[in-house]
Amino acid sequence: MGRADMRAWVTALMLTVVACSVSSTISGEGDGATARFGVNDLDSNGKLELEEIKKVNREYRSALLAAGNDSKAIKNAEQKYRDNLPMRSFLIADANDDYVVTLNEFEAWYEIDVNGKGKISDLPKLSEKDVEVYGAFKSEWHWILLLAFDNDKDKRIDEKEFSAYMIAEEMKAAGYKAK
Numbered sequence: 001m002g003r004a005d006m007r008a009w010v011t012a013l014m015l016t017v018v019a020c021s022v023s024s025t026i027s028g029e030g031d032g033a034t035a036r037f038g039v040n041d042l043d044s045n046g047k048l049e050l051e052e053i054k055k056v057n058r059e060y061r062s063a064l065l066a067a068g069n070d071s072k073a074i075k076n077a078e079q080k081y082r083d084n085l086p087m088r089s090f091l092i093a094d095a096n097d098d099y100v101v102t103l104n105e106f107e108a109w110y111e112i113d114v115n116g117k118g119k120i121s122d123l124p125k126l127s128e129k130d131v132e133v134y135g136a137f138k139s140e141w142h143w144i145l146l147l148a149f150d151n152d153k154d155k156r157i158d159e160k161e162f163s164a165y166m167i168a169e170e171m172k173a174a175g176y177k178a179k
């Protein structure tokens, strides 16, 4: 695969995941920031840890995967995980890059990214390490999606299997049912 091709399919993969996580920025009633922080703080220790956010996001993805093409099941999963904090948002909110998001860091992120106050450029930038963490985490999900096309079950994706995956993705994007 050439470099340009590689870029094209990586972009296609990224779009799939973005589409899956867009719905998660809706917040609940009342003090949205605190409520949403609480939903993601699985062990209720007042901090959001990297592993915790990975866990929530994995659960959300599994629910979407289980929903398959069933649009009602997809809606239910999106509703259930509407306060889920996407990995990318966690990494942005983590202003001091210690991979723990405090309520203060979370509220600062929430004001700008969810409440739309201030400028997006005021948000902390993703560091190189953040991008690495994000890329590695995303690869888990892409690998699960790809393995569904591992017809000979050898845990490797050959050219033919990859082609079937891409066709299925394009079918989905064009609004046709998967074969």
Ligand SMILES: [Ca+2]
Residues within 6 Å of the ligand: 041, 042, 043, 044, 045, 046, 047, 048, 049, 052
């Ligand atoms: Ca926690």
Ligand SMILES: [Ca+2]
Residues within 6 Å of the ligand: 094, 095, 096, 097, 098, 099, 100, 101, 102, 105
């Ligand atoms: Ca932090």
Ligand SMILES: [Ca+2]
Residues within 6 Å of the ligand: 150, 151, 152, 153, 154, 155, 156, 157, 158, 161
């Ligand atoms: Ca294979």
